[in-house]
Amino acid sequence: MTPLVDIQNLSKSFPGVKALDGVRFDLMPGEVHALMGENGAGKSTLMKILAGVYRKDSGQMMLDGKAVEIDSPAHAQALAIGIIHQELHLMGHLTAAQNIYLGREPRRMAGLFLDEEQLNRDAQALFDRMHLALAPTTPIGELTVARQQMVEIAKALSHKSRVLIMDEPTAALNNAEIDDLFRIIRQLKSEGVGIVYISHKMDEIQRIADRITVMRDGAYIATVPATTPMPEVIAMMVGRKLEQAEKTIPDTSANEVLLDVRGLNRGRAIRDVSFTVRRGEILGFAGLMGAGRTEVARAVFGADPIESGEVHVRGQHIRLTSPQDAVQAGIGYLSEDRKHFGLATGMDVESNITLPSLKRWLKWGIFLNQPAIRTISQQMVEKLRIKTPSLTQTAKLLSGGNQQKVVIAKWLVQDCEVLIFDEPTRGIDVGAKSEIYKLLNELAAQGRAIIVISSELPEVLQLSHRVLVMCEGRITGEVRGDEATQENLMALATQREAEAPAAVH
Numbered sequence: 001m002t003p004l005v006d007i008q009n010l011s012k013s014f015p016g017v018k019a020l021d022g023v024r025f026d027l028m029p030g031e032v033h034a035l036m037g038e039n040g041a042g043k044s045t046l047m048k049i050l051a052g053v054y055r056k057d058s059g060q061m062m063l064d065g066k067a068v069e070i071d072s073p074a075h076a077q078a079l080a081i082g083i084i085h086q087e088l089h090l091m092g093h094l095t096a097a098q099n100i101y102l103g104r105e106p107r108r109m110a111g112l113f114l115d116e117e118q119l120n121r122d123a124q125a126l127f128d129r130m131h132l133a134l135a136p137t138t139p140i141g142e143l144t145v146a147r148q149q150m151v152e153i154a155k156a157l158s159h160k161s162r163v164l165i166m167d168e169p170t171a172a173l174n175n176a177e178i179d180d181l182f183r184i185i186r187q188l189k190s191e192g193v194g195i196v197y198i199s200h201k202m203d204e205i206q207r208i209a210d211r212i213t214v215m216r217d218g219a220y221i222a223t224v225p226a227t228t229p230m231p232e233v234i235a236m237m238v239g240r241k242l243e244q245a246e247k248t249i250p251d252t253s254a255n256e257v258l259l260d261v262r263g264l265n266r267g268r269a270i271r272d273v274s275f276t277v278r279r280g281e282i283l284g285f286a287g288l289m290g291a292g293r294t295e296v297a298r299a300v301f302g303a304d305p306i307e308s309g310e311v312h313v314r315g316q317h318i319r320l321t322s323p324q325d326a327v328q329a330g331i332g333y334l335s336e337d338r339k340h341f342g343l344a345t346g347m348d349v350e351s352n353i354t355l356p357s358l359k360r361w362l363k364w365g366i367f368l369n370q371p372a373i374r375t376i377s378q379q380m381v382e383k384l385r386i387k388t389p390s391l392t393q394t395a396k397l398l399s400g401g402n403q404q405k406v407v408i409a410k411w412l413v414q415d416c417e418v419l420i421f422d423e424p425t426r427g428i429d430v431g432a433k434s435e436i437y438k439l440l441n442e443l444a445a446q447g448r449a450i451i452v453i454s455s456e457l458p459e460v461l462q463l464s465h466r467v468l469v470m471c472e473g474r475i476t477g478e479v480r481g482d483e484a485t486q487e488n489l490m491a492l493a494t495q496r497e498a499e500a501p502a503a504v505h
């Protein structure tokens with residue numbers, strides 16, 4: 001069978017970075033081919049070249065056995081190559097349907113008028129096929145990131161692509177949405193579409209992929225069947241042995257309570273939530289997406305108003321009207337939505353890491369201690385393995401995962417005693433994950449209080465000294481870190497409120 005795509009010896013450099021060095025990759029019709037590698041390995045760059053976003057420096061690309069030069073995204077589209085980018089590209093003020101058919105809207109009356117009805121009907125048909133309950137006329141700006149992602153997928157489907165590239169499509173999806181996506185992928189496979197699937201989630205790869213190609217530092221490492229044991233694949237990805245962090249749970253029961261949250265309420269999102277975290281403790285928050293964990297974090301951080309409840313830090317009742325208040329009181333929050341709340345994309349790596357905590361680097365209250373800033377930034381870059389040609393690289397030029405690491409670094413160097421990390425390792429490669437776990441443990445050992453919200457149960461289990469589980473805005477249970485299992489956490493995460501008892505007369 002002739003491959004749909006056959007890439008040989010492809011190279012691409014950016015200033016200061018050899019992003020791809022003689023890479024090869026092929027895709028068969030009806031195949032899901034996973035592309036794996038650490039953050040900055042070159043996965044997105046390779047696929048952007050196939051999708052006409054970047055031009056290659058050298059190498060060959062063949063489609064259906066014929067050499068091609070793909071010189072623009074429009075050209076790639078014409079060749080039936082579709083891509084769902086790692087970063088969302090939707091226009092907030094347009095509706096879902098308008099986004100999907102942007103620039104190729106159906107027209108009527110000899111092309112004079114936009115046929116909005118047809119547009120919405122077409123979009124509805126796509127959503128139906130995806131089992132997506134979404135009105136085509138909803139403005140994109142009003143959708144959650146997960147639903148925006150689904151619209152991106154609908155858009156790619158609408159192009160009738162024969163090659164479909166998905167760059168971390170599930171980063172913001174919940175399990176049900178992932179199941180829907182996989183159902184769509186299987187259907188496309190049966191229609192002969194070739195799919196390139198990029199993800200850092202091993203379990204997904206094993207469920208959906210046929211073959212895996214591993215890249216490391218811009219180089220091609222190997223192509224193996226997806227049945228290959230994951231430890232082998234990971235070893236190829238990281239090129240070194242990963243040490244499994246030992247989990248020890250310190251006794252913090254006598255330590256000072258740093259954060260004391262009492263009776264927090266907001267509508268149905270947060271219902272009578274109370275908890276404490278002590279110095280040295282890592283408190284995990286488990287639950288399904290939408291359980292209310294992020295809502296609680298945002299309320300404690302002063303990002304959303306509350307209807308009732310109190311937050312005490314070191315025994316002191318604090319008034320939270322804004323995140324500034326929270327940071328002032330020593331509470332830091334790494335948001336799950338880094339794109340909007342975390343990264344100054346136009347600033348360089350060093351400024352992103354150190355600007356928010358600049359006060360720390362003042363000498364005699366006036367001079368900035370530039371060497372100290374350099375040193376701490378450099379340390380963070382090394383510890384988190386942030387792949388960047390220099391500290392002065394503009395943040396937006398880093399790979400997706402490395403941008404996230406920069407935001408994490410920013411909170412790690414802040415002098416906050418209470419740190420809340422919301423989905424800290426989403427989009428982060430396996431190697432860097434274990435580094436982040438180590439750093440969180442160090443911070444706790446230094447006497448800070450750490451809260452980790454994560455949808456990945458293995459992560460909660462690995463990190464937490466104690467786990468709180470939420471469902472429908474309430475805390476449904478608490479489990480000690482050494483007694484927590486996937487099973488008991490899941491049971492609590494799905495403990496919906498009992499039906500209201502019938503009124504007794």
Ligand SMILES: Nc1ncnc2c1ncn2[C@@H]1O[C@H](COP(=O)(O)OP(=O)(O)OP(=O)(O)O)[C@@H](O)[C@H]1O
Pocket residue numbers: 014015017018019037038039040041042043044045046086387388397398399400401402427
């Ligand atoms: N436009 C650009 N300008 C400069 N450097 C870039 C640009 N795009 C990517 N790079 C660099 O090329 C390398 C490969 O990046 P790429 O985005 O392909 O990585 P990736 O494998 O997709 O990583 P991730 O898992 O983090 O998404 C990185 O070092 C990145 O910083």
Ligand SMILES: [Mg+2]
Pocket residue numbers: 043044045086167399400401
């Ligand atoms: Mg990428």
